Amino acid sequence: MPTFxxxxxxxxxxxxxxxxxxxxxxxxxxxxxxxxxxGRPVVGRTALGNCSPDATELGGYSVVSxxxxxxxxxxxxxxxxxxxxxxxxxxxxxxxxxSIAASRG
Numbered sequence: 001m002p003t004f005x006x007x008x009x010x011x012x013x014x015x016x017x018x019x020x021x022x023x024x025x026x027x028x029x030x031x032x033x034x035x036x037x038x039g040r041p042v043v044g045r046t047a048l049g050n051c052s053p054d055a056t057e058l059g060g061y062s063v064v065s066x067x068x069x070x071x072x073x074x075x076x077x078x079x080x081x082x083x084x085x086x087x088x089x090x091x092x093x094x095x096x097x098x099s100i101a102a103s104r105g
Contacts, residue, residue, distance in 0.1 A: 006039075007058065007089075016041070044069045044092035048076055051087035059086070 028038055046069065050056055059081065066072035072090050079088045 007061075008042075009053075040093045040096060042091035043094035045090065046073055047087060047089045048073070048079070049082045049087035050085050051089055056086055 028035055064072065064075055066075060069090070069092055072092070076088050076090050079086075081088060
């Protein structure tokens with residue numbers, strides 16, 4: 001069975017609330033066994049180059065370690081897509097609150 005990654009592009013200025021958190025978990029719960037990895041929220045972000053959905057498409061993903069967002073950006077600047085009108089989005093992953101992570105088990 002194929003596996004897919006969902007890359008969420010939140011509206012600018014989006015702020016999570018208890019209600020939006022419940023809506024996300026309701027959606028995930030409704031997916032049942034289709035959820036392979038619920039993922040984690042992005043808590044820091046930037047984009048380099050062309051990331052327009054009209055001109056680019058998802059080409060893959062990698063997970064890297066860096067000291068901070070600026071160090072991750074320095075690594076990202078070497079992406080070959082940047083030389084060909086493509087782009088790269090960089091997001092710092094956060095942890096789920098312990099109470100939620102424990103309840104999800």
